[in-house]
Amino acid sequence: MTEARAGMLLVATPALLDPNFADTVVLLLDVDHQGALGVVLNRPSAVSVDDVLEGWGEVVAEPEVLFQGGPVGLQGALAVATLTDAADVPVGFRVIEGRLGLVDLDTPLELLRGGIDQLRIFAGYAGWGADQLDGEIEEGSWYVVPGEPADAFRADSADLWRAVLRRQPGEMAWHSTRPFDPDLN
Numbered sequence: 001m002t003e004a005r006a007g008m009l010l011v012a013t014p015a016l017l018d019p020n021f022a023d024t025v026v027l028l029l030d031v032d033h034q035g036a037l038g039v040v041l042n043r044p045s046a047v048s049v050d051d052v053l054e055g056w057g058e059v060v061a062e063p064e065v066l067f068q069g070g071p072v073g074l075q076g077a078l079a080v081a082t083l084t085d086a087a088d089v090p091v092g093f094r095v096i097e098g099r100l101g102l103v104d105l106d107t108p109l110e111l112l113r114g115g116i117d118q119l120r121i122f123a124g125y126a127g128w129g130a131d132q133l134d135g136e137i138e139e140g141s142w143y144v145v146p147g148e149p150a151d152a153f154r155a156d157s158a159d160l161w162r163a164v165l166r167r168q169p170g171e172m173a174w175h176s177t178r179p180f181d182p183d184l185n
Contacts (some may be wrong), residue, residue, distance in 0.1 A: 002144040004133055005031050007097030007146040010038065011154055011164055016141040020071045025160050026142075027080065027152055029096055036133045039069035039078055039122040042157040048055050053077065055109055059143075061118045061153040069122030079103040081119040082149045090103045090115030118153040143168075 002008070007073045010026040027036040050057030056079075057064045069078060083089060083099040091106025093115065103112065103119060128136070134144055145168055154160055 003008070004028060004144050005139060007100060007147055009145050009151065009164060010039075010133075010137075011112045011143040011161060013140055013143055013144055015139070016136075021126070023161050025151065025164055026070075027147055029078070029080070029102060029125075030135070033130060035128045035130050036128045038123075038126045039080065039153055040067070041154075042125060042160040043068040044157060045123065047123075048128060052123075053105065053121065056105070056119075056121060059116075059119050061120050062155045066121055066123045069155075070126030072125050072127045074124040076125075077105060077120055077121050077123050078125055079105050080152050081116040082117055082119050082153070088115060098149065100147075100152070106139060118149075120152055152178075 004010070006028050008028050010023045010028065012103060015056050021040070024043065025136075026040045027041050028036060028038040030037045044063060045066045045068050048057060049060050049066055052066060054112060066077070081093065081101060081103045082093075083093065083101065086099045089095060090107075091111050091182050092104040093101050093112070094104075095101040103116065105121070133142075137144060143165070146162060151160065151164065
């Protein structure tokens with residue numbers, strides 16, 4: 001079993017029946033002894049970023065909509081971004097892994113321009129208490145796999161679940177071919 005840590009992806013298995021997470025890919029942003037926090041990468045909403053956060057729509061990756069980051073804290077937002085240059089971290093940016101990190105949405109946009117490549121904003125997040133995520137992984141609800149920075153910024157995230165599984169080694173890649181509704185098989 002791969003260790004869950006910041007920057008890794010959680011890919012929902014067929015055993016995960018919670019409708020909040022069925023067929024999702026979650027980017028882990030923080031994992032420690034107190035729990036874990038992440039955002040669902042493949043749930044775009046119909047809400048334009050500019051409708052909620054004026055000015056931010058011009059800097060987010062397409063589509064320029066909020067993504068549903070998870071069922072917790074829906075009134076708040078988290079911004080995930082990649083740095084233009086890993087050696088030059090702008091004010092308001094916290095590194096998660098490599099060039100990937102979180103942007104403080106209270107930071108004036110002019111301080112971030114030129115310092116970040118891509119940005120996506122998530123309404124809400126997914127959270128687990130101490131040992132809760134480990135238990136879900138052990139029961140077979142999640143595959144834990146390495147993430148790539150581009151995973152968080154795909155223009156069409158509908159096929160992200162399959163794409164992430166397809167690039168995994170060995171038999172795990174086979175899971176990418178299962179139908180979303182096994183009754184249709």
